[in-house]
Amino acid sequence: MAELTYRDAVARGIAQEMTRDESVIMLGEDIAGAGGVFKTTVGLLDQFGPRRVRDTPISEQAILGAAMGAAMTGLRPIAEVMFSDFFAVCWDIVANQIAKARYMTAGQVDLPLVIRSANGGGSRFGAQHSQSVENWAMSIPGLKVVAPSTPEDVVALLAAAVRDPDPVLFFEHKSLYASKGEVPDGELVGELGQAAVRLQGNDVTIVALAAMVPRALEAASQLAGRGVHATVIDLRSLVPLDVTTVAESVTATGHLVTVEENPRLCGWGAEVVSIVAEECFYDLDGPIVRVTTPHVPLPSADALEDLAMPSAERIVAEVLRALG
């Protein structure tokens, strides 16, 4: 067991898989010589060489197109899109090509690839380098969508994503890169589609993802001081979605609050909430509440971005509102 940063966990997870499987290669901007603009891929060029760890031009369509072509012809590429906002310039390759190829060909095409990207707000980068776009990916049939919140999950879920036979969008949260956590020694391989219960409480179920998980845990701690005991579920993966864990918890607590960074309309919480409303309606003891960013582009100023992002205080207030 060693303490690792979320940032270093990325390189560890990739190295684990590249050591195991020669068909794993990496493509992306500044990932090789520079070790990534977020320093998530430091050391991989030295360890695996320039044939397997490849710096690309600023050409997101070429990066993801090449990853797709390589995946359909026998490799297992890990491509990086530096900031998830940049998916907007290559979304055709993601949504029209990668996501649909297997279906349109009646299963002829295998696409075992991973697209990693730095997602999320809190870094004062402004509206084009701060978005949480995991809900874009969630809305496209054919993609798996993963967003870890801890260093251990970064390693384990990255390994699972590389081994998965389907295309996986792997959203790393840029405000978590410096966070630390214990990571077991040896090979780690997680399972996609398994939520984690981070805290067990009887009064309310709080469902969160990525950087909103520690935020929700902070809120839960404040709530405990007021005698309200929350269960905090880290979804970890939006597709596959672990409905079972959420539904079991809501059945026990009778209350659901989702905490997401997506802007209000069509954020992932809306899907979770609609499922729970349909399937757990008679177990609910109060209104379901979503905590989101307001439906605005993220501003850059400290005061405004902090106001936009769900804070522990806002989560506490919304939970208390949900409990009536």
Add this chain to the structure above:
Amino acid sequence: MTEPPDIDQRLTMFELMTDMRLFEKRAYDLFLQGLVKGTSHLSLGQEAIAAAFGAAMSENDWTFATYRGHAHTLARRVPMGPVMAELLGRDNGLMRGKGGSMHLTSVPHHMMGSYAIVGAHLPIAVGAALSASYRSSGQVAVCFFGDGTTNIGAFHEALNLAAVWQLPVVFVCENNLYMEYTAIGSVTAVARPAADRAGSYGLEPVVVDGNDADAVYAVAVAAMSRARAGDGPSLIEAVTYRHGGHSRADPGKYRPDDEVAAWLERDPIVSYRARLIAEGVDVALIEQIEAEAKAAVDAAVAEATAGAEPSADLLEMHVFADGGSSWRN
């Protein structure tokens, strides 16, 4: 520079072109009868390019084509029956009716797909070439696209990356002078939409008469040899003309009558047939090839029309590798 095609290769090209022509004419008849739904984009008049590459490529080389991909699919010897059945949306179609005319794919034949978003498949072909290079497999990716593609970003991203990494990919621009309904020259800053961009990526400009199968074959062999030798990508501009409109919905009235008439005079199959006969090929052999093509098309139509409608379970199959579409527990 390269050896001319031998007689077997020339007969193969004639056979492929004849197959493509008769197949697509029959497919068009089936549209008019309401049996083929949706849209389709025919290669009538452009067959020499796909046929010449079909003859020049090795079995393990990959084809990446566009929504105008019937000819390129047949060029890889994909059987006509499943292709026709796919156009009819039947369960015995090449993709069981899930793709349709614009997405013909047959991985066992290394026909790696027909792509309906302009430009998207160029970087995908680059990825296949990266795979070939990484695995030292000797395979070449051949990527066909229209003149309109030269003005979209993915074209330039793909050319640059392929050139930087010296990958075994051959980009083939089928310049039929019109991007959909608009003359390519009126919306492009250079006269030769592909060739005049080659220099930007350190490549030689290559222009070939796309209606002359022998000429296309020669540049195809040269480009594939270059790719296999590790000397990187090529960009070929094959000038041609479609006999019909852009798609089923388009009568092509924006083209001057005399231009259309002049190009119809240059029909790649009629002229190639005459050339083969003039050079001593027995007319009986030519007629036999034509008769076999017609019989194959007849059989394909019979196979396709006898096919069942896709069953309901297909709707939610093939989204994920487990065969289904489940996104939750």
